[in-house]
Structures are given as structure tokens and as C-alpha cells.
Amino acid sequence: MEAGQVIVEGNKLAIGYAGKQSRTVHRDLNFRLCCGEFTCLLGANGSGKSTLLRTLAAAQPPLSGSLTLFGKPVSAYDPKERSRLIGLVLTDKTQTGGLSVYDLVSLGRQPHTGFFGRLSTHDKEAVSRSLEAVGMLHKADSYMAQLSDGERQKVMIAKALVQECPLILLDEPTAFLDVVSRIEIMTLLHRIAATEQKAVLMSTHDVEQALVLADRLWLMTGRYGLECGCTEDLILANRMDSLFEFQPDIRFDLMHGGFSPEVKGKKFIVLETADEVLRHWTQNALNRHDYFCLMPGQQTEFHGLPVLKVISPDQILLEANGTEICCSSFENLFHVLSCRS
Numbered sequence: 001m002e003a004g005q006v007i008v009e010g011n012k013l014a015i016g017y018a019g020k021q022s023r024t025v026h027r028d029l030n031f032r033l034c035c036g037e038f039t040c041l042l043g044a045n046g047s048g049k050s051t052l053l054r055t056l057a058a059a060q061p062p063l064s065g066s067l068t069l070f071g072k073p074v075s076a077y078d079p080k081e082r083s084r085l086i087g088l089v090l091t092d093k094t095q096t097g098g099l100s101v102y103d104l105v106s107l108g109r110q111p112h113t114g115f116f117g118r119l120s121t122h123d124k125e126a127v128s129r130s131l132e133a134v135g136m137l138h139k140a141d142s143y144m145a146q147l148s149d150g151e152r153q154k155v156m157i158a159k160a161l162v163q164e165c166p167l168i169l170l171d172e173p174t175a176f177l178d179v180v181s182r183i184e185i186m187t188l189l190h191r192i193a194a195t196e197q198k199a200v201l202m203s204t205h206d207v208e209q210a211l212v213l214a215d216r217l218w219l220m221t222g223r224y225g226l227e228c229g230c231t232e233d234l235i236l237a238n239r240m241d242s243l244f245e246f247q248p249d250i251r252f253d254l255m256h257g258g259f260s261p262e263v264k265g266k267k268f269i270v271l272e273t274a275d276e277v278l279r280h281w282t283q284n285a286l287n288r289h290d291y292f293c294l295m296p297g298q299q300t301e302f303h304g305l306p307v308l309k310v311i312s313p314d315q316i317l318l319e320a321n322g323t324e325i326c327c328s329s330f331e332n333l334f335h336v337l338s339c340r341s
């Protein structure tokens with residue numbers, strides 16, 4: 001497999017549900033997934049991420065348009081062929097508690113084993129390699145029921161790895177995990193894509209980590225459908241704000257790469273500090289206390305505004321009404337400010 005080789009391509013794809021409760025979730029989706037790339041699919045609740053992943057995995061048919069895997073319609077592959085090409089990791093807690101970690105991952109070899117599913121030496125090596133790749137080899141003999149959520153998720157990823165598929169799809173694999181496990185899993189997926197030349201696509205609500213680790217983003221919204229691009233191209237073209245289009249009070253913070261409530265401070269204060277970290281956290285605290293921060297020089301149209309000079313976290317000078325008060329902490333500062341208002 002060569003870096004950049006197209007594995008999956010969708011053209012004018014419509015996804016959704018046919019039958020009694022028929023519903024088109026999206027139409028006109030155009031995308032490609034290539035070897036060696038880790039892609040994160042972001043979108044608000046109900047925007048259609050799982051529907052798209054299920055369609056890509058052929059767990060539900062497209063409503064119209066074209067969806068190809070290595071240039072051939074996904075529907076033209078039989079289920080066994082597909083399971084050699086697509087590894088799917090779902091979040092729902094499957095009933096696997098009675099299986100050992102080793103046995104569960106071994107099930108991922110089924111597309112390669114014969115009728116009786118006996119593991120060859122090569123299969124056993126592949127199981128051990130996959131468990132090692134996700135850092136779970138030491139738990140090979142544990143039962144699934146004995147694992148934490150994060151560990152279980154790593155084992156499910158090992159099961160997808162052992163299938164040796166060029167395409168791995170994961171639906172919110174980091175849901176319910178602590179920040180360390182989330183970072184571990186996303187770093188692992190990024191490494192797998194890069195070193196094993198796989199295309200890895202995961203849906204997630206973990207925007208912060210996605211912006212750090214994803215080579216590409218797929219942004220899914222009702223208004224714009226699916227916007228695909230290199231992570232930094234989308235961020236710097238201000239496309240992140242489109243994710244929550246009906247929430248004008250929530251803004252993407254370009255500087256720090258996360259979403260936060262828009263600042264609507266009613267009180268004004270001039271903030272002076274030479275340190276970027278101090279500026280960020282002082283502004284954070286002031287915004288929460290209903291202050292809108294102006295930079296020095298910005299206050300020409302306002303007169304007599306308080307000025308805050310932050311030299312260090314324990315040296316905060318507040319100049320107001322011709323007096324200067326030195327505060328030794330933010331707690332102290334907000335006590336002084338609350339007494340003034």
C-alpha cells in the first residue's frame with residue numbers, strides 16, 4: 001500500500017434510512033480516504049456521523065450516489081472480502097465479558113482462518129503483535145469483564161488491527177475515557193495510520209485532541225454537509241465555527257483550539273502583561289467575572305477604566321480611581337474587585 005493511495009471514495013453520496021421511518025440524513029457527500037492518514041470526523045449530536053460510518057462499513061446501504069472501495073462499489077464485495085478490507089470498531093459495550101482478551105482478538109482473524117477458525121502460527125503472531133501494539137499483551141489472559149473501559153477499547157482496536165485491513169473505522173472510540181486514555185488511543189491510531197499505511201477514520205466529540213492528532217478533519221453539519229481538509233487548512237479558514245452553526249454564543253477559540261462561550265462582559269478593564277500564559281488565564285478569569293478585557297492603547301474612547309498589570313500570579317497590580325492595590329493571588333484580586341462594584 002502506498003502513502004496517499006485512495007482507499008475509499010464517495011461521490012454525490014446520500015446517506016440515511018429507507019423504509020417506514022425513511023429519512024435522508026445527508027445528500028451530495030464527496031470525500032476520499034487515503035493510506036497513511038488519520039482522519040477525525042467531527043459534528044454535533046445527531047449530525048450523521050454514525051450513519052456515515054455505518055454506510056462506509058456497508059452496515060447500511062447508501063440511498064444514492066457512488067461509494068467505492070479500491071475503485072469498486074462497496075456493495076460489490078461479499079461480506080468475507082469486506083471483512084478483510086474494513087475493520088469496524090463500535091463503542092457499544094458488546095457482550096464479550098466471558099471471553100479472554102486473547103480469544104476476543106483472535107476472532108478478528110476469522111476473515112483469514114479456514115472453516116474451523118483454527119489459528120495458524122502466523123495468525124497467533126498477528127494476535128500477539130496487535131495486542132502489543134495497543135499495549136495490552138500483558139492482559140492477554142484476562143477476561144474482558146475484568147478490564148476498564150479504556151483497556152476494553154484498546155482490545156477492540158487490537159481486534160480491528162488483527163484483521164490486517166487497510167481501512168479502520170471507529171465510532172467514538174474515546175467516549176467515556178479519561179484524558180490520558182483518550183490521548184493514548186488517538187496517538188495510537190495516528191501511529192497505526194502513519195506506520196502501517198492504513199486509512200483510519202474515527203468519529204469523536206473530542207475536538208481538542210482531534211485538532212492535535214488528526215491529519216485531516218471531516219466536519220459534518222446540516223448546512224454544509226461534509227467539509228474535508230487538512231486540519232490546519234480548515235482551522236485557519238475559520239471553518240470550525242460552522243460545526244455549531246445554531247449556537248452563536250459558542251465560539252471557536254483560534255488561538256487555543258477549543259470551543260468556549262462568547263465573551264459578553266459588561267464591565268471593561270485594561271489588561272497589561274508581557275506574558276502570553278498569564279494573559280490567557282487572567283482573561284479567562286476576568287471573562288468569567290463579567291469583564292471585557294481591553295489591551296493597552298485600545299481604551300482611547302473610554303476614560304478612567306481600571307488597569308490591571310499582571311507581573312506574576314502573586315503580583316497583580318490594580319490601578320483604579322488614582323490608587324494602586326497589589327493583589328497576591330487571583331482570589332485576592334476578585335475579592336478587591338467585588339468590593340469596588
Ligand SMILES: Nc1ncnc2c1ncn2[C@@H]1O[C@H](COP(=O)(O)OP(=O)(O)OP(=O)(O)O)[C@@H](O)[C@H]1O
Nearest residue numbers: 017021023025043044045046047048049050051052
Ligand atoms: N434507524 C434510524 N432510523 C431513522 N433515523 C435515524 C435512525 N438512526 C438515526 N437516525 C437519525 O439520523 C440522524 C443522524 O444520527 P446519527 O446517529 O448518525 O448522528 P451522530 O452524528 O452519530 O450523533 P451522536 O453524536 O449523537 O452520536 C439523527 O437525526 C437520528 O435521529
